[in-house]
Every structure is written in C-alpha cells, then in structure tokens.
Amino acid sequence: MKAFWGVVTLVLVGCNGGTGTGGGDSETIDGAEVYDANCTACHGDDGQQGTEVNGTAAANLTVAVPALSDDELKSVITDGSGVMSAVSGVDDAELDPLVEFLREQFPE
Numbered sequence: 651m652k653a654f655w656g657v658v659t660l661v662l663v664g665c666n667g668g669t670g671t672g673g674g675d676s677e678t679i680d681g682a683e684v685y686d687a688n689c690t691a692c693h694g695d696d697g698q699q700g701t702e703v704n705g706t707a708a709a710n711l712t713v714a715v716p717a718l719s720d721d722e723l724k725s726v727i728t729d730g731s732g733v734m735s736a737v738s739g740v741d742d743a744e745l746d747p748l749v750e751f752l753r754e755q756f757p758e
C-alpha cells in the first residue's frame with residue numbers, strides 16, 4: 651500500500667511540474683520562455699552578457715553550452731556550477747525543453 655501511494659504522489663508531482671509555464675505537459679513548454687525567465691538576467695538574450703556574480707562573469711554560453719553534455723547542462727541548472735547557484739525557477743518538466751533551446755541557440 652505504501653508503495654502504491656508513492657507512485658500516485660510521483661505522478662501527481664510530475665503533472666504539477668508542467669503548470670509552471672502554463673503548459674500542462676512537457677510538449678507545450680517553450681524552452682525560449684524558460685530561458686528568458688530564468689537565465690537572461692545574467693547571461694543575456696545572446697548568452698554573452700556576462701553579469702558578474704561574486705566577481706566572476708557569467709559564462710559565455712556560445713562557448714559553454716557546446717562544451718557540456720545534456721546531462722552536464724541539466725546539472726548546472728539544477729545544482730549550479732562554481733559561483734552560479736542552482737536555478738530554482740526551472741522545474742523538472744522544463745529541463746528538456748530548456749536544454750533543447752540551448753542547443754538551438756548556442757550550437758557548436
């Protein structure tokens with residue numbers, strides 16, 4: 651019984667995840683909007699803004715994104731990297747669309 655409720659809770663949390671950007675399911679989440687809302691303050695629209703955090707400029711994403719794998723990008727977003735803190739505004743359902751957008755925006 652306990653295990654059953656665990657599964658139900660996971661499914662409910664999973665569904666909730668998508669509502670953040672008004673989507674509902676991950677197919678409708680626009681990675682560009684997630685980027686605009688959570689990343690432009692430091693990285694800018696073009697990824698090259700370089701706002702300083704504790705004296706360290708935000709990474710140039712045209713260089714940093716091609717150098718990282720999808721998993722590494724997700725871990726930077728959810729766990730932070732160096733002086734960049736974890737970005738709390740991005741929920742699980744938004745991670746894939748955001749990484750997809752980063753790949754389109756900052757190709758190798």
Ligand code: HEC
Nearest residue numbers: 688689692703706707708709714726727731732733734737
């Ligand atoms: C509060 C400012 C800030 C925000 C918001 C922010 N970043 Fe960063 N980001 C930084 C800084 C500063 C660095 C450089 C960290 C370092 O070198 O210690 C960085 C580094 C990175 C890197 C390179 C990490 C590495 O290990 O090479 C990536 C990729 C990145 N950010 C992506 C993002 C994405 C995607 C978002 C939005 C979800 C985001 N950042 C939001 C400040 C920010």
